[in-house]
Amino acid sequence: MRGISFWFFMTAVIYVTLGMIWGIVMAATGDHRLAAAHAHLNLVGWVTLALFGIYYHLVPRAGEHLLAKLHFAVATVGVVLLVPGIAMAVSGAGELLAKVGSVLTLASMLLFAVVVFRSRKAVEVPERAMVRQGLEQSA
Template identity: 30%
Template sequence: MGKQFLKIAAVYFALGALLNVIIGVSGDYSLSNVQSHIHLLGWTTLGIIGLIYVAFPALSVTILARIHFWMHNIGLPVLVLAIIGKNYEVAEAGVWVVTGWVLLAAGIMLFMVNMWDRLR
């Protein structure tokens, strides 16, 4: 799973960088918080987790690692789109922000449990 985490981290890095260019060229900084979330929760977090899984392969072969991968990579796009919705005052966006955060937090808890269980 380590390689999958690193590959998807690179995708988030590219998306964040592209959004950064769009923000800079347009001069509209209303989506800066979206760009920050993509970089921190996508590129940085998933990159570090990928490196941990590469360094400790026993962590990456568990069902917890797979579930975490999918929860994180469903939760983050939901969160990012919901934040955009909040910026444009979409009424239902608040529910989706909570949904994205719950998925992200649950996935991160699975990562923590996996670490505590497998690293002895």
């Protein structure tokens, strides 16, 4: 795994590690007030970013464009703002950070939709490739 796929996956691993540590701390202290922020760290930070990384690994051409780098930046900043923003909102310290993080996270998904749409022709179905290769060799 290289390039943008590596960075998405490595960032996701960092987020899930922090999420696991946070979960252990919540369990040890019995204080689960910030469970919503913890859940978003794991779901958005780990699952979503890891899936982005897997996609970019499977479709390397999609990661070669500037849009993929912009996608990584927006997705990462989204998580970095969303998770503490949710913690602040739950704690009564205001919702602005959670709102900004939410909008950035949505923007990240919309950017990903554009990446997927633009790279649709770069996705090669293995069975079709094998059939096409067989046809070319027999011609």
